[in-house]
Amino acid sequence: MSMKFKASSLAAAVSAALCANAWALEPQSIKLSDGLTFTPTLQVSERYDDNFRAVENNEESSWITGITPTFKLAAEGRKSAYALTYSANTDIFHSSHADDNTDHHLTADAGFEFDSRNRLKLAAGYHKIEETASQDQNVENDKYTTANVGGVYTFGARTARTQVDVGANYQELRYQNGDNLNADKERDTTALNSIFYYRVAPKTKALVEARHTDYDYVSNTRLNSNNVALLAGLTWEATAKTTGTVKFGGEKKRFDDSSIDDKSGSMWEVGVEWAPRTYSTFGLNTRRGLDEGDNGASSIESQSTTLSWNHEWLDRLSSNVSYTYTDNEYQDIRRTDKIDTFGLGLTYEMRRWLDIGVGYKYSENDSSVAGESYERNIFSISATASL
Template sequence: MSMNFKTSSLAAAISVALCANAWALEPQSIKLGDGLTFTPSLQVSERYDDNFRAVEKNEESSWITGITPTFTLAAEGRKSAYELTYSANTDIFHSSHNDDNTDHHLTANAGFEFDARNRLVLSAGHHKVEETASLDQNAENDKYSTSNIGGLYTFGAKTARTQLDFGANYEELRYQNSNNLNADKERDTTALSSTAYYRVAPKTRLLVEARHTDYDYVTNTRLNSNNIALLGGVTWEATAKTTGTVKIGAEKKRFDDSSIDDKSGSLWEVGASWAPRTYSTFNLNTRRALDEGDSGASSIQSQSTTLSWNHEWLDRLSSDVSYTYSDQEYQDVKRDDKIKTLGLGLTYEMRRWLDIGVGYKYSENDSSAANESYERNIYSISFTASL
């Protein structure tokens, strides 16, 4: 199998499964057989969170120890690649041991290149999560799991003028809270998409994309709906020190319940990177879309923009700075959240197999709803090790 296929198609599968690991260190894999490798890693962190429930009043703070082992089993064939990854993220709250929890993440990905014109990427995952950030301190933490399976089929040679992508994904969201808490949020989501690309330059392609997403709620059936979206845009690779994709269009959300008005609006997704120097990269990501509702809202009109900067000061020392502004307009209820998040990080590559990181994160929610605003500061230090 060509290395080019491994780093493009399989990387896309990992991204779809939301489990991509961005290695700062260079982990050493254990060779188990011909084309079969095993890669373990371990991250241990200590952080101080001054408002780990993200509430406006009666804030709770704690030192939190995080332990995250990750195990990846990968196999390669001549025209195929497979990857199975499991990680467990344990958080120990030293001021509130009732909130101690372990999140589990299991993902599987496979990529196939049948010939020059036909490629397929498959992905599946199961994630079990507990979140302490809760707007109701009298309720227990949100405990939920998501399971998904999907795929992306591509027709057209990589150098061809035209290409077609056909994608599908099915996801289940289930809560494990007691007394049916959050049961109204449980749903099944089926998403279909198709994208046509037309090459106008060696590294630049125009695109047209159509999407259809169906939301089927388990008990709260009044929110059953389907979203239809149409976008157009451009994608380019390593052109004038930039790489990116711009998609702009519109979407409409139709509810099965006639008592809820249909929603529509503009839709965009933009992701771009600019590297004025090989050791310095700026990233811009912005998105506007209709998301599923919460806190009584039929849906949420979300718009967010993130600007980040990564800079390598020395061979082993790098920094990350990011700022995110998000505006969430709750539909059919009187609530508008404006969320600001600032992140600062410094990573020192002490050894090939060991990274040391320190970080700070500040978040603020200015909400028009009563008792929904908050401020939160998180200070952290982490050690990430591999073989």
């Protein structure tokens, strides 16, 4: 399966879809002292995956029990806020116990408001992941860690006509597979960006954003490169029942190795929510951009679009429907993947502290490379509890 570095994000999105609207839960925190709280939650799920390796031939299926405790420690001051969150996602494969694994996620966030014009947000994280849907699943599941640290500084009052964001983020990707499996994918990523906002209406701002991302590979130095992007667009809040951000522009990828041609193309990022009723929300998210390569490709030109609908049928009953289409064009090799993903979830808020969810997810990859296509069905039921 391609683009392993993004698999953890995809897994989180899939989990959210399967468990439907986990946001219905209203956890109660334990007050440890003035301004310091502790919030534990627990999710237990049972799902059936008819192709958990996401392969075209020799599919393997299994019932999978998921257990995910989450612990959050939060503190708030007059002009600052802090949060430390840890979760452990354990999957037990009843038909293949050799694939049992536990993913670990640790994040730390801090926010500071020095005065009305100066604000700072900091974030750091460490994630240890094992993927059964791996490119080299016949050898060993992908096992990797990511570590990141970054922040965004904002200058300009919230009500001012202009604002500026300046951000930086550093991330490391490392694999723990044996025999140097996946060692060619290990890299360090340094990203810088700046956004200039100009208010054009009471709740609408025009924006211009510049980005620079440097990819430094540990051993596969042939793929060392930097991406430069320039985007312009709008962001707005609660205008005519919609909220969203749209950005359009271009991106160029320059490789340090002169034997690899530079890549360039159009780029966009759109996220819009439309709420015709307070209990019903439609969403559109679409993106086009250059991602890091895999399977011999120097890079991947990726375009994806997600349509979603969240609806509250009753005070305690809500549903989520989503459809995602992804088109990945591998650069410098002959491969194109077209992926369709459909998700359906239903959540019943049994108590303030207990949600029951059922879900279904179907995904299909139509690849131009023989042996890389697949179909996958996942059925699930889950319970999410808090204090």
